[in-house]
Amino acid sequence: MERLTNKVALITGGGSGIGRATSLLFAREGAKVVVVDYAPEGGEETVRRIRADGGAALFVRADVSKSAEVQQMIATTVDTYGRLDILFNNAGIEGPSAKIVNYPEAEWERVIAVDLTAVYLGMKYAIPQMLKQGGGVIISTASVAGMVGFPGSGAYGAAKAGVIQLTRTVALEYASKNIRVNCICPGVIRTPMAQRVMGDRPEEVTVRMEPIGRLGTPEDIAYAALFLASDESSFATGAPFIIDGGYVAR
Numbered sequence: 225m226e227r228l229t230n231k232v233a234l235i236t237g238g239g240s241g242i243g244r245a246t247s248l249l250f251a252r253e254g255a256k257v258v259v260v261d262y263a264p265e266g267g268e269e270t271v272r273r274i275r276a277d278g279g280a281a282l283f284v285r286a287d288v289s290k291s292a293e294v295q296q297m298i299a300t301t302v303d304t305y306g307r308l309d310i311l312f313n314n315a316g317i318e319g320p321s322a323k324i325v326n327y328p329e330a331e332w333e334r335v336i337a338v339d340l341t342a343v344y345l346g347m348k349y350a351i352p353q354m355l356k357q358g359g360g361v362i363i364s365t366a367s368v369a370g371m372v373g374f375p376g377s378g379a380y381g382a383a384k385a386g387v388i389q390l391t392r393t394v395a396l397e398y399a400s401k402n403i404r405v406n407c408i409c410p411g412v413i414r415t416p417m418a419q420r421v422m423g424d425r426p427e428e429v430t431v432r433m434e435p436i437g438r439l440g441t442p443e444d445i446a447y448a449a450l451f452l453a454s455d456e457s458s459f460a461t462g463a464p465f466i467i468d469g470g471y472v473a474r
């Protein structure tokens with residue numbers, strides 16, 4: 225039995241890493257998937273894989289930090305598939321690694337725009353459509369970096385902590401309207417972003433930080449998103465779901 229039959233899902237950052245894995249999984253579970261990304265190559269490849277597997281998907285290019293483009297991606301979803309049941313605010317950037325004194329102002333603005341303002345914009349413009357339909361689900365990708373400090377990641381950590389708090393606030397604002405709002409806090413997940421952050425450091429060094437003894441996979445996060453998107457999580461709202469191999473439990 226497919227868990228997302230007749231659902232329409234919009235997934236940002238769907239051209240890579242966690243977003244791609246979630247797009248493929250949601251499509252296998254019966255959802256029609258709107259894959260949003262900044263650059264077309266990755267997003268179009270995700271759509272190609274979904275269609276090759278017999279699923280339904282559409283690529284929409286958008287910079288999720290721009291209000292007009294967020295409004296357009298939601299309008300295109302509703303024009304194409306008639307509704308929007310699941311919004312996964314997942315696109316993100318890591319920004320530079322620098323202590324706060326050396327953190328460039330322009331990079332601060334960019335990280336906050338893509339990692340936090342974009343989540344606000346997604347919620348702001350998806351919720352009116354969900355209210356019209358009688359409900360919906362919003363999931364955002366925060367991070368364990370929004371729960372514990374990582375020196376050098378001031379903007380990223382502040383943005384992800386902001387996503388967790390925005391999740392709680394908006395969940396309470398719409399709990400009575402059948403709109404559930406949750407976020408996922410991944411630990412280190414093997415994606416192009418993590419490869420960039422790990423740089424030339426041997427992978428064993430990062431793995432040693434993970435109590436469970438391995439890095440996470442994009443599918444580890446996709447399955448958490450599937451639970452939160454499906455009706456199986458109908459009592460869950462306003463919560464950060466930590467999927468980190470035990471990292472913050474120490």
Ligand code: NAP
Pocket residue numbers: 236237238239240241242243260261262263266286287288289314315316317318338365366367368409410411412413414415416417418
């Ligand atoms: P990824 O492989 O780099 O994928 C992120 C995707 O988002 C890329 O396709 C990227 O496009 C896209 N994107 C970036 N800025 C965008 C914008 N302004 N508008 C639209 N799309 C944009 O990274 P990932 O690891 O899957 O990350 C997904 C989410 O998980 C992020 O929010 C990240 O912060 C979070 N996260 C990741 C980890 C980890 O260890 N990987 C841990 C905790 C949280 P381009 O490649 O063209 O820039």
